[in-house]
Amino acid sequence: AAGVIQSPRHLIKEKRETATLKCYPIPRHDTVYWYQQGPGQDPQFLISFYEKMQSDKGSIPDRFSAQQFSDYHSELNMSSLELGDSALYFCASSPTRVIYEQFFGPGTRLTVL
Amino acid sequence: SQQGEEDPQALSIQEGENATMNCSYKTSINNLQWYRQNSGRGLVHLILIRSNEREKHSGRLRVTLDTSKKSSSLLITASRAADTASYFCATAVSGAGSYQLTFGKGTKLSVIP
Numbered sequence: 001a002a003g004v005i006q007s008p009r010h011l012i013k014e015k016r017e018t019a020t021l022k023c024y025p026i027p028r029h030d031t032v033y034w035y036q037q038g039p040g041q042d043p044q045f046l047i048s049f050y051e052k053m054q055s056d057k058g059s060i061p062d063r064f065s066a067q068q069f070s071d072y073h074s075e076l077n078m079s080s081l082e083l084g085d086s087a088l089y090f091c092a093s094s095p096t097r098v099i100y101e102q103f104f105g106p107g108t109r110l111t112v113l
Numbered sequence: 114s115q116q117g118e119e120d121p122q123a124l125s126i127q128e129g130e131n132a133t134m135n136c137s138y139k140t141s142i143n144n145l146q147w148y149r150q151n152s153g154r155g156l157v158h159l160i161l162i163r164s165n166e167r168e169k170h171s172g173r174l175r176v177t178l179d180t181s182k183k184s185s186s187l188l189i190t191a192s193r194a195a196d197t198a199s200y201f202c203a204t205a206v207s208g209a210g211s212y213q214l215t216f217g218k219g220t221k222l223s224v225i226p
Binding site for chain 1: 144146148153154155156157158161201205212213214215216217218219
């Protein structure tokens with residue numbers, strides 16, 4: 001079965017650089033979520049999209065932005081990277097916004113040096 | 114995490130033994146979910162229990178929910194080395210248009226062969 005695809009899987013950046021993470025949801029899933037998981041931490045909700053519109057916002061810094069495109073893939077753009085942005089970034093999708101179970105991608109490990 | 118603690122934070126058992134993990138939460142919920150995460154990997158949905166349910170089974174998993182105490186437990190019976198992972202409880206928080214997950218701190222389970 002198709003799963004959520006994230007790219008890249010690993011990314012190394014310098015402080016103050018920018019990064020773009022991509023997420024391809026499971027086909028026919030119209031809701032996408034982004035989570036950040038710091039080392040030894042639980043995942044924290046960043047932002048979600050439903051039908052290409054921003055749905056909810058969590059603890060997402062102003063330096064981050066995201067969007068969902070017409071093909072339902074989503075991108076998380078991160079600027080002015082800080083050391084504290086080093087984390088695993090997960091994308092999850094669900095068939096509709098009222099379905100509670102979320103299907104997670106393998107994550108992108110971002111390291112900021 | 115806004116949802117509270119999981120207990121214990123780490124658990125080490127022998128293969129064949131049962132493992133019990135507990136989770137507490139703070140807000141009213143309409144369901145609680147358990148996810149599993151292998152080291153540095155994505156989260157996998159295990160089981161969902163609704164607020165009007167007290168117990169649910171899925172294979173070797175048994176989940177209980179006590180809404181009066183705002184707590185849940187996950188029991189893995191006859192554990193296997195392959196069960197070694199971190200386990201998180203999560204509640205679906207209804208936002209403007211989606212159901213972002215709020216995770217507990219997680220229990221790191223090690224099953225020794």
